[in-house]
Ligand SMILES: *[C@@H]1O[C@H](CO)[C@@H](O)[C@H](O)[C@H]1NC(C)=O
Ligand SMILES: *[C@@H]1O[C@H](CO)[C@@H](O)[C@H](O)[C@H]1NC(C)=O
């Protein structure tokens with residue numbers, strides 16, 4: 001009897017160990033999954049997907065599947081923040097499927113801002129093609145890493161951390177970013193808080209503002 005209990009305890013702790021080490025390895029190796037083939041151009045017409053898209057047949061894949069021309073066009077910056085992005089994630093660029101990569105182009109009017117946001121699934125690297133921007137990120141213990149970067153500079157925004165870019169030059173600005181996920185996710189902080197219909201009381205108590213201010217912000221982002 002004792003032996004049975006001891007044995008089941010043993011397998012329980014073994015199971016726990018497996019779970020702990022699995023979550024640890026997922027935690028430290030959390031970029032997109034490694035591919036098991038040379039390429040897997042996404043077949044976006046299939047409605048089933050699990051951690052990526054099914055592959056287009058290799059025999060039907062051509063060089064055009066690997067070329068993306070979307071970034072030739074600038075983003076439209078006639079909007080309230082004066083900046084926007086053209087994304088080249090797997091949805092626009094199916095050749096990225098399973099390769100753990102994506103690209104985007106950021107355009108800024110004078111004074112334009114890509115507001116604070118995170119990419120939950122990717123680190124980002126920006127190359128400043130034109131202009132200068134005050135760019136930065138905040139760590140999970142609220143330490144700020146920010147300064148003005150200009151034409152030719154490259155800056156990294158580590159995975160998941162809140163970051164932004166503000167055009168501080170006298171001209172328009174443009175940057176190219178690459179991210180290590182085929183679909184990094186793009187979550188704007190203010191929009192998430194004030195545009196998602198969270199109960200007012202939560203926002204009042206989170207930001208130490210009154211309900212009127214919450215309503216005002218909700219009307220902007222809602
Ligand atoms: C291969 O591509 C052709 C032309 O685009 C298309 O008509 C055909 O359905 C594709 N075949 C498969 C098996 O995907
Ligand atoms: C840019 O966006 C504005 C506001 O939505 C729109 O009026 C304008 O036509 C757009 N410009 C282009 C070139 O698409």
Ligand SMILES: *[C@@H]1O[C@H](CO)[C@@H](O)[C@H](O)[C@H]1NC(C)=O
Nearest residue numbers: 131132148150168169170171
């Ligand atoms: C922008 O223009 C102002 C006024 O012309 C000038 O003082 C300033 O140095 C310029 N800034 C940059 C970054 O060129």
